Amino acid sequence: MTSGSERCVVQREGVGATARIIQRRALLLTRIVVDLPTLMVVRQGSKRLIGPGGEITIPAGGAAAIAGGRIFDVINRPAAGGIYEAEWLVCDPTVIAGFAADGEGAGRPIAEAMAIGAMAPDFTSAFDRARAAVFAGGDLPHMVAVQRIREVLGWIGHHGGRFAAPPPPSVAARIRALVSRDLRATWRSNDLACRLAMSEATLRRRLAAEGLSLTGLLADIRMSHALMLLQATDLGITRIAFDVGYDSPSRFAARFRQRFGHPPAAVREHVADRMTVQPYTDENTGISAK
Numbered sequence: 001m002t003s004g005s006e007r008c009v010v011q012r013e014g015v016g017a018t019a020r021i022i023q024r025r026a027l028l029l030t031r032i033v034v035d036l037p038t039l040m041v042v043r044q045g046s047k048r049l050i051g052p053g054g055e056i057t058i059p060a061g062g063a064a065a066i067a068g069g070r071i072f073d074v075i076n077r078p079a080a081g082g083i084y085e086a087e088w089l090v091c092d093p094t095v096i097a098g099f100a101a102d103g104e105g106a107g108r109p110i111a112e113a114m115a116i117g118a119m120a121p122d123f124t125s126a127f128d129r130a131r132a133a134v135f136a137g138g139d140l141p142h143m144v145a146v147q148r149i150r151e152v153l154g155w156i157g158h159h160g161g162r163f164a165a166p167p168p169p170s171v172a173a174r175i176r177a178l179v180s181r182d183l184r185a186t187w188r189s190n191d192l193a194c195r196l197a198m199s200e201a202t203l204r205r206r207l208a209a210e211g212l213s214l215t216g217l218l219a220d221i222r223m224s225h226a227l228m229l230l231q232a233t234d235l236g237i238t239r240i241a242f243d244v245g246y247d248s249p250s251r252f253a254a255r256f257r258q259r260f261g262h263p264p265a266a267v268r269e270h271v272a273d274r275m276t277v278q279p280y281t282d283e284n285t286g287i288s289a290k
Contacts, residue, residue: 007234012134015145017090019232024084024269026077027262033224035176036068036090037110037163039152041119041127045084048075049113056115063116063127065156068093068166069173070112089130095149096163104150106157109164116159123155171196171206172217179221183244189214223259226252230267237264 011017041063048057049064050073058064076084130152133145178195179187193203207214222244229240241252256264
């Protein structure tokens with residue numbers, strides 16, 4: 001069985017997914033897509049989430065319940081003289097739906113993200129057990145693992161929020177789900193259109209209606225996954241480049257810098273002087289950071 005403290009991303013079908021994130025310097029990371037409902041617990045440092053509806057800051061010992069299908073700008077700040085460390089737990093939509101169907105879903109639907117202050121020891125223990133259930137795989141019965149996720153959902157409800165049933169996935173979300181299963185593949189518009197049971201023209205028209213191009217979306221999917229691997233694993237940058245579909249590490253690094261404004265190594269390196277985040281407005285999202 002894999003330990004919940006190991007540096008990897010783990011998914012368990014019908015239960016959820018989890019990872020431990022480490023970042024050694026403060027960086028502004030723009031247009032980060034949260035595909036599925038997630039509970040993010042900050043262990044060291046702080047996290048700032050900036051969305052269209054406002055912003056929240058999560059200190060060490062706190063958490064944020066984040067709705068699925070949302071886009072944020074994110075600033076992870078290491079603790080003074082230390083690191084930024086957090087753990088996230090994605091709750092499988094089937095578990096959320098079952099929880100709601102049983103009448104357990106108290107609280108208001110979370111529109112974007114809900115900040116949770118200092119977590120009670122029992123809440124922290126429930127979160128740790130749920131993560132361990134994802135890592136345990138077949139060593140722990142499925143229904144027991146599901147119950148551990150439901151316990152976390154109960155704690156979120158105790159704090160006044162709940163994950164709403166996700167809306168029907170957009171074309172971009174469906175493409176993200178498909179491409180994420182095999183990032184090394186050469187995905188073409190005709191392949192994706194066939195998988196989504198639509199013509200290429202319809203695919204491009206639907207993406208254009210969402211303000212996206214297929215080329216840009218595919219690059220963003222690969223770069224977003226690369227960012228996760230940089231934060232949540234100890235894999236080398238060359239290996240990560242290969243894993244997300246790039247044969248050339250230099251081309252990968254250039255594309256990563258183009259997407260996030262920082263080279264891949266910046267996510268892991270430590271600098272004595274923290275970066276100063278400059279105010280900006282992102283033209284693609286309209287999100288402002290101050």
